[in-house]
Amino acid sequence: MKPTHIEHIGIAVKSLEEAIPFYEKVLGLECYAVEEVEEQKVKTAFFKVGQTKIELLESTDPEGPIGKFVEKTGGGMHHMAFAYDDVEKALKEAEENGCRLIDKTPRNGAEGLKIGFLHPKSTFKVLTEICGDK
Numbered sequence: 228m229k230p231t232h233i234e235h236i237g238i239a240v241k242s243l244e245e246a247i248p249f250y251e252k253v254l255g256l257e258c259y260a261v262e263e264v265e266e267q268k269v270k271t272a273f274f275k276v277g278q279t280k281i282e283l284l285e286s287t288d289p290e291g292p293i294g295k296f297v298e299k300t301g302g303g304m305h306h307m308a309f310a311y312d313d314v315e316k317a318l319k320e321a322e323e324n325g326c327r328l329i330d331k332t333p334r335n336g337a338e339g340l341k342i343g344f345l346h347p348k349s350t351f352k353v354l355t356e357i358c359g360d361k
């Protein structure tokens with residue numbers, strides 16, 4: 228399966244409130260949505276650049292995945308998401324091609340999209356997300 232585009236780039240930040248002005252005032256983007264994804268213990272803020280989004284992630288729990296990442300690294304580029312028409316099939320095909328998966332079956336991400344992560348050990352250290360196309 229081929230992805231249709233880069234759906235979003237995920238960037239971990241300590242505080243959405245502190246980071247949003249950079250994207251709005253310096254880069255000239257507009258934050259069009261802020262959403263909490265309880266399942267992933269994050270609050271997200273979205274910006275659009277063409278068809279691709281920037282997804283800022285602020286942890287709502289220090290023990291959550293983003294909380295731990297920010298604690299360890301201070302934040303920054305966290306993952307890249309590719310859009311596929313069929314997330315379940317894309318994950319299955321990745322596994323068939325020898326890729327380790329974090330999510331064997333899709334789960335719920337922000338904006339009501341199905342998502343699944345590939346394991347960084349199989350993706351040259353870039354946490355890679357398979358994401359539904361809207």
Ligand code: ZN
Nearest residue numbers: 237282308356
């Ligand atoms: Zn993501």
